[in-house]
Amino acid sequence: MNSEKPSRGIGRVLYRVFKLDWVFGALLIISGITLVHENFDPEPMIAVEPMLKIAILAGLTLLVALIVTFFSALDRRHAEDYFFQLMASSAIVGIVTTMFVHIIWDFVYGPLRGDGLMAIMMAGWSLGYFFYRIRGLNS
Amino acid sequence: MKNRLKVLRAERNWSQADLAEHLKVSRQSVNAIETGKYDPSLPLAFRIADLFDMPIEDIFQRD
Numbered sequence: 001m002n003s004e005k006p007s008r009g010i011g012r013v014l015y016r017v018f019k020l021d022w023v024f025g026a027l028l029i030i031s032g033i034t035l036v037h038e039n040f041d042p043e044p045m046i047a048v049e050p051m052l053k054i055a056i057l058a059g060l061t062l063l064v065a066l067i068v069t070f071f072s073a074l075d076r077r078h079a080e081d082y083f084f085q086l087m088a089s090s091a092i093v094g095i096v097t098t099m100f101v102h103i104i105w106d107f108v109y110g111p112l113r114g115d116g117l118m119a120i121m122m123a124g125w126s127l128g129y130f131f132y133r134i135r136g137l138n139s
Numbered sequence: 140m141k142n143r144l145k146v147l148r149a150e151r152n153w154s155q156a157d158l159a160e161h162l163k164v165s166r167q168s169v170n171a172i173e174t175g176k177y178d179p180s181l182p183l184a185f186r187i188a189d190l191f192d193m194p195i196e197d198i199f200q201r202d
Contacts, residue, residue, distance in 0.1 A: 081180040082168040136176025138140075 020083055024090075024129040031122035038115040045113075086132050093128025094121045142199045145173045147191050162186055 048056070076084055098121040105112050112120075132139070148158050148169075155173070159166040164183065171177035178199075179187065188195045 080164050080168055081183055082164070082171055082177050085177065136171065136174070138176060138178065 020086070020129075021133065024126045027122050028126035028130075031119045031126065034115055034122070035119040038113060038119060042113065043115070082137075085137055086129060089132050089137060090125050090128030093131070094123075094125030097121070097124030097128075140178045140199055141175070141202060142172060144169070144187065144198065147193075147198065148173075161190055 079087075098117055101120050101124075102112055102117060144158075148155070153161075155169045156166045159169045162169070162183070163186075168177070168179075168183075172179055184195050184199060188198060191198065
């Protein structure tokens with residue numbers, strides 16, 4: 001049995017600097033800024049012909065989904081299991097939160113714009129992350 | 140799931156950071172396992188068992 005104290009590598013030192021907590025904290029702040037910007041200074045929308053829009057969005061969704069799936073598999077192999085589980089569980093919170101907030105808002109006031117949805121999803125993901133980080137993945 | 144990680148670590152006079160170093164994970168992972176906030180994956184559970192030279196079931200027990 002190995003009982004000597006291990007040395008601390010530079011990797012661990014770097015890890016302490018770039019904590020995932022800071023990343024999700026920043027994401028939460030960015031989501032707030034996006035939400036404010038989206039509502040007080042919205043970007044003008046460019047009108048695109050409906051069939052072209054459907055074709056581009058379908059193709060782009062397929063392409064991005066494939067790329068994200070590939071990198072997610074890489075991430076799963078290289079990231080720590082604890083943090084991968086934290087990110088995956090909180091991503092579900094983000095997605096479901098976005099869906100329900102959009103449904104409620106759409107029912108009362110009409111559809112939300114893309115940036116607003118992105119802000120809600122980022123906020124939901126961040127809040128989910130901090131919820132699981134504090135309460136634990138078994139909560 | 141309950142575990143004896145904190146006790147086993149204390150017996151060796153290791154800090155959470157020391158154990159994390161041995162297991163090649165972050166201190167947060169060790170803390171999350173010890174406090175029951177996270178059940179480790181099977182590969183990590185095997186690494187823990189190998190490190191303490193004990194069967195997995197002697198370290199992790201069902202609630």
